[in-house]
Amino acid sequence: MDTSMIDPKLFDDLAHKLAGTLPPGLQELQQDLEKNFRATLQSALGKLDLVTREEFDAQSELLARSRIKLEALEKQLAELERKLAASQTDT
Numbered sequence: 001m002d003t004s005m006i007d008p009k010l011f012d013d014l015a016h017k018l019a020g021t022l023p024p025g026l027q028e029l030q031q032d033l034e035k036n037f038r039a040t041l042q043s044a045l046g047k048l049d050l051v052t053r054e055e056f057d058a059q060s061e062l063l064a065r066s067r068i069k070l071e072a073l074e075k076q077l078a079e080l081e082r083k084l085a086a087s088q089t090d091t
Contacts, residue, residue, distance in 0.1 A: 011038045 015037035019030045026033075051059075 011041050014038075014041055 012034075015034040018037045019034040022030060022033065
C-alpha cells in the first residue's frame with residue numbers, strides 16, 4: 001500500500017505518542033524524535049504489502065461471485081459429462 005493513502009495525522013499522532021513516552025530528561029529532543037519516529041513509521045509501513053479495507057472488501061466480493069460461478073460451471077460440466085456417458089452407453 002502506498003503510505004500516501006494513510007492519513008498523515010495517524011503518523012503524527014503515533015510519533016507524538018512515542019515521543020511522549022520519553023523520560024523527562026529527554027523532552028528537549030521530543031520534536032527531533034517525533035520527526036524521526038514519523039519518518040521511520042512511514043518507511044516501515046510503506047514496505048508492508050497492505051491494502052485498504054475498501055480494496056479488501058471489493059476483492060472479497062469478487063471472490064465470492066467467482067466461487068458461485070465456478071460452482072455453477074462445475075454442476076453444468078458434471079451434467080454434460082453424465083449426458084455424454086449416458087449417450088455413449090446407449091449406442
